Each structure stands twice: as C-alpha cells, then as structure tokens.
Amino acid sequence: MSEITADVLAEVRGRVGFITLNRPKAINALSLGMVRDLLAQLLAWKDDPQVLAVAIRGSSKEGVFGHFCAGGDIRFLHHAGSTGNPELEDFFTEEYALNHLIFTYPKPYIAFMDGIVMGGGMGISQGASMRIVTEKTKMAMPETIIGLFPDVGGGYFLSRCPGAVGEWLALTGDTIGAADALAFNLADAFLPAAQQAALWDALAAQSFDGGDAVQAFVQAHTARQAPGVARSTAEIDRVFGLPTVQAMIDALEADNSSEWAQATAAALRKRSPLMLFVVLEQIRRARSMDVASDLRMERDMVRHCFYLRPGQSETVEGIRALAVDKDHNPQWNPARIEDVPEALWRAFFVSPWPAHSHPLQALRE
Secondary structure, three states, X not given: OEEEEOOEEEEEEOOEEEEEEOOHHHOOOEOHHHHXXXXXXXXXXXXXXXXXXXXXXXXXXXXXXXXXXXXXXHHHHHHHHHHOOOHXXXXXXXXXXXXXXXXXXXXXXXXXXXXXXXXXXXXXXXXXXXEEEOOOOEEEOOHHHHOOOOOOOHHHHHHOOOOOHHHHHHHHOOXXXXXXXXXXXXXXXXXXXXXXXXXXXXXXXXXXOOHHHHXXXXXHOOEOOOOOOOOOOHHHHXXXXXXXXXXXXXXXXXXXXXXXXXXXXXXXXXXXXXXXXXXXXXXXXXXXXXXXXXXXXXXXXXXXXXXXXXXXXXXXXXXXXXXXXXXXXXXXXXXXXXHOOHHHHHHXXXXXXXXXXXXXXXXXX
C-alpha cells in the first residue's frame, strides 16, 4: 500500500481507490496534514479514468477497521487557538473544502463507518454516496461538549434528519448506533463488522464497467436495516421542536416522570450556554441552505468561536477542560442558559468577510 503520509494510506486496486486513515492512537483524529492529504488524493482520483469509485475506512490498534474517525485534532485546535497560530484558520478552511468535495464528488464514495464516527469523521463520511454502518458504530456530533458547534457540514446533514432529531443531536451531542443512524438519514446501509474486510477486498477484485456498478455491488452486499429497533422520536420532537433553548430546558426540567427528560436537561446544563443558542440557530438556518452555503456559514461561525471575544473563547475553554487539564469543569461565559443575551449569539451569524473575499466563496453546488 502506498503512503501519502504515515497517517493516510492510499492505493488503487482494480478500478477502485482505497483510503485508510492510519492514526489509530488518536482514533484517526484529523490533523491539518491529513486533511491536505485527503483533499489532494480525492482531487487526483476525481479526474483519473482508472478510478471508478473511492472507498474509505479507518483503523484501530488491532488493525484495519475498528474505528473510523473521532473528529478533528482538538489538542491542535486548543494550542493554535491559544497561541494565535494561523494554521487554525487553514485547518477549518481546508477541512470544509474537503467536506464539500466529498458531498459533490462525481464518483461513488463509499464510507465504512465502523466504530467511532464523530465530529470531523462525520464530515468525511456524511457526503458519501454509500454510508455503511456496523453493529459497533458509535455516531455523534458532540461539539457542544467543547464549546463548539456541529461543523463540517453538520448544519446541513443534521437538519435533514426527521422531525427535531437534528436539534436533539446537535444540542446534546448524544451518541447513536446503526439502527438510529439508518432511521435518521445518517446512514444508507448496514454490514456486520466481521464482513467489512471481505467486501473491501471484493471491491478490488471485481471487474466493474463504471461507477454505478461499484455502487450497485455494495448495495447488493449490504442490508437496508440494522439489528435492533430505532428509538421513538415522539419525546425528542415534542421537546426539541420548541422555539427556543429556554423553552426546551424548561420543558425537560418540568418533566419529573421521564428519566430521559431529566438526564437530557442535566446534559444540556453542562454544555456551553452560549453555544446552545448558536447551535439551535445554525440547525434551523441550515434547513433552507445547500451544503456550500451551510459550510460558508459554518466558516463564519468558527471564526467567531475563536475570535469573537479575545481571550474568552468558549471553544478553547471547553477543550481545556475536557482534553488538556481534564478537570471537566469548563468556566462558560455566560454561565447559565438564562443569562445569554441575544446579541451575543446573533453575532456568530455575521460574516467577518465580504462575500467576494470569503475563504470558501469558490464552493458551488
């Protein structure tokens, strides 16, 4: 297998381009170098007549598969955000360009979403033409835990979930498995984890006459349903369909008969109050956007996450508490949902750039 770098392995076998994320000690968390490698490889294969389709997987400490990708490298984000490293800006611009390329890729792009698939891992799989989950899939957009928002196109793909599921997943960061992922339009097919290697190798061995044939082959060897029953969304819709964050937390805290309501209220109380307001607005705006417009909005938002209030970044503080000092005691500002002024969260939706100079202005549908 050829290397782009040690963290991203790529090769062409038969008529398919194969990518393996190879940073298992970090659960394949995406560095700027990995983003650049992926973007360069996909652009090269996009115009290569030998390559009819692309397949991507992760690796674990036990070998290939096991986990897909845990997200972006948050330690890098904390350090860069704390020191003014300009590579922070490069990371988000280039990562979102990669997400857009995957969403608009002209060839089948097949994502083997085994194990942990979170944050940036969702960004490099949700735009796939085939999103394959296993019984081991643990899927989430947990950014509010670190004072961020579900980026990498999260506004776009979460807002396409049924009912108020997108609001629920975005605000809480809750984790779902294969059956829920399929029911919520976040996956297309199920494959037992033990059968992934055989399908991967079969893609290399078949004689395909076009990209559609590759896609059809994968569909024929996967299932449309996963074991287990997807959860009912009645409670989710009742609460997360409410118009405001305050209304949601009030409804949850008033429901003493539901363990889910009490646990969800407690979880939301631990999130950045400011970012809960930002995230709710993001999901609801994104419902009427195409993916390029959503990614441009998210690029505006992430700039504000680090620079809206110098020295008071919710994201830097959230990562510090979770992954750097590990005290799990972030000092959010404002500290309570009840104290978030409207002007503060609305500022996240004012672009710092004129449209013609936006770093993602070239993205098209």
